[in-house]
Amino acid sequence: MNQRRYMNPYLGGVLLGLVLIVAFWVSGRGLGASGAAKSTLVAGMKTIAPGHVENTAFYKDYMETHTNPLNDWLVYQILGVVVGGFLSGAIAGRLKFKVEKSPKITNKTRLLFAALGGVFFGFGSQLGRGCTSGSALTGMAVLSVSGFLSMAAIFGTAFGLAYFARKLWL
Amino acid sequence: MKARLVLASVIIPLGLIIAAVPENTTKPYKLTAEQLLDEVKSGTQFIGPEEVADMVISKDPSLQLIDVRSAAEYEKFSLPNSINIPLVDILNSEWEGYINQDIKLNVFYSNGTNEANQAWMISRQLGYANNYVLQGGLNYWVETIMNPEAPENGSPNEEILKYNLRKGAGMALGSEASEAAQPVAAPGGAKPPVQKRETKKRVQGGC
Amino acid sequence: MGPLVVYEVISQNTNLLLAFFIGIGFGFVLEANGFSSSRRLAGMFYGYDTTVLKVFFTAAIVGSVGLLFMSLFNWIDLSYIYINPTYLWSTLGGGVIMGAGFILGGYCPGTSFCAASIGKIDALAFIGGMFIGILVFAEGYPLWEGFYNAQFMGAPLLNEMLGASRGMLTLLIILVALGMFWIGEWAEKRFSRDDYKLNQ
Numbered sequence: 001m002n003q004r005r006y007m008n009p010y011l012g013g014v015l016l017g018l019v020l021i022v023a024f025w026v027s028g029r030g031l032g033a034s035g036a037a038k039s040t041l042v043a044g045m046k047t048i049a050p051g052h053v054e055n056t057a058f059y060k061d062y063m064e065t066h067t068n069p070l071n072d073w074l075v076y077q078i079l080g081v082v083v084g085g086f087l088s089g090a091i092a093g094r095l096k097f098k099v100e101k102s103p104k105i106t107n108k109t110r111l112l113f114a115a116l117g118g119v120f121f122g123f124g125s126q127l128g129r130g131c132t133s134g135s136a137l138t139g140m141a142v143l144s145v146s147g148f149l150s151m152a153a154i155f156g157t158a159f160g161l162a163y164f165a166r167k168l169w170l
Numbered sequence: 171m172k173a174r175l176v177l178a179s180v181i182i183p184l185g186l187i188i189a190a191v192p193e194n195t196t197k198p199y200k201l202t203a204e205q206l207l208d209e210v211k212s213g214t215q216f217i218g219p220e221e222v223a224d225m226v227i228s229k230d231p232s233l234q235l236i237d238v239r240s241a242a243e244y245e246k247f248s249l250p251n252s253i254n255i256p257l258v259d260i261l262n263s264e265w266e267g268y269i270n271q272d273i274k275l276n277v278f279y280s281n282g283t284n285e286a287n288q289a290w291m292i293s294r295q296l297g298y299a300n301n302y303v304l305q306g307g308l309n310y311w312v313e314t315i316m317n318p319e320a321p322e323n324g325s326p327n328e329e330i331l332k333y334n335l336r337k338g339a340g341m342a343l344g345s346e347a348s349e350a351a352q353p354v355a356a357p358g359g360a361k362p363p364v365q366k367r368e369t370k371k372r373v374q375g376g377c
Numbered sequence: 378m379g380p381l382v383v384y385e386v387i388s389q390n391t392n393l394l395l396a397f398f399i400g401i402g403f404g405f406v407l408e409a410n411g412f413s414s415s416r417r418l419a420g421m422f423y424g425y426d427t428t429v430l431k432v433f434f435t436a437a438i439v440g441s442v443g444l445l446f447m448s449l450f451n452w453i454d455l456s457y458i459y460i461n462p463t464y465l466w467s468t469l470g471g472g473v474i475m476g477a478g479f480i481l482g483g484y485c486p487g488t489s490f491c492a493a494s495i496g497k498i499d500a501l502a503f504i505g506g507m508f509i510g511i512l513v514f515a516e517g518y519p520l521w522e523g524f525y526n527a528q529f530m531g532a533p534l535l536n537e538m539l540g541a542s543r544g545m546l547t548l549l550i551i552l553v554a555l556g557m558f559w560i561g562e563w564a565e566k567r568f569s570r571d572d573y574k575l576n577q
Contacts, residue, residue: 009428010173012431013177013432014436015406016407016410017436017438018443025453026381033486058514058515073393073396081494082400082493084494085493087405088408088409098496111502113481115509117477118503118507118508118510120478121475121482121503121510122507124475125486126511127467129461132433132475132479141444142534144463144533144535146464149463149465152472154479157479162480169483181438188548189547
């Protein structure tokens, strides 16, 4: 354990809040993540199966507002997240390929459940119009009703299901 | 442990302050001098007398005529259903509800266009929308609507149509002119659509 | 006066460039607080590590206090910022599904990108799953379109619903958040684990 300590969470929270304010001041919008995945997916589908994109309602709606799905605010922001995360990890000596898990489960189990969790999150973020950062955090900062609702739903469900998933983590 | 108390001791006072002060609802000054000049040059603030007359006659409820001349002048002569907000009182909070709104179409007028334009510039700088200026002012109004000059014979149809329109408007508004309107060859005059100023939109966002 | 892009202080392209730098700040702060560790994130739901709660709510209260002060000083026009629309059922339904994904996968989308950047392989699996989830949503969109658009309420603010000012609600949230931090710190002692070192 020669890696550096993490930042104090309250200091981290203040800094994250400041990043959020800057995002609002510059661009009038908060942070997000799942939207970038959606843009990438739509761009990918457009390349692989352009005919399919033209005939499917979801993609069609999306393409109406975005001429080039990759030229999107959130896509650039997520590229920044990857760079920023890498920088912090490099400074603190945390760059390492590994599967993080509870010592009681195998790597395979962990990866399987991580992917499954991703499927749920991907689907839920589209249904709920935003993920933890885009809907819950940003929504709460602007005091929007949907921000509080999604925050309560996400964390409430996770707390409720924690008991059933305890073998994965404890 | 300690960090939490530091955070609390900073954020609670800030929260108290923000809860105590009233919300800032004033609209900031939005246009740079160049932008305002561009708008003035392009003349988008003007609305033609025919259009206004048409709205007055049809008793269009969305029209709000605002006389920016002095109260004495307003007493002497004013357009039907207009209200009087003298230019010097335009920033009076009493009138803010009339000028800062997005339901009605406000038309400022004065004798010429100077005072009305000044009123418009002030309201524009405050970021208010839906304010316009009567083109040519009252002088031009009287000239064109109340006492329209009959076009010469053989004028293009448009001219005659315009004349008839003005004539009709003038009569409806009670001018003395009583000559019958000249017949027009072309059927129906298209009313110029009311320009709706494009307002800034909220940023699109979301995850 | 902000938002800069609305007031055309910066162009659309500059806005995209700045998004990249904002993202760097976002990713850096997430990683520096250990949001790149799924065990740390999941720890919140078992009480052994409540960093997520602290960072998340501190950011939310700093964000809302900051925005109100900026509005007070006329630095930002709050009427032009994006407010998430509320579609009651899909917001709740989506939140429930995301909650399940959170406890199973241990990440949320933002943190998974951040974790992947420092080499967490489980984060890559999560991102892969996320694409599949979005694909499923897109392909089956007609099936849940009705639910997705049901009970649209516009973009209401919570304080409007409660009939309070933004400032009053913010103060209330600050107090609630500080209460939760206190509970969180208590939980970290109560549910501490031998195989997990609280590192902060």
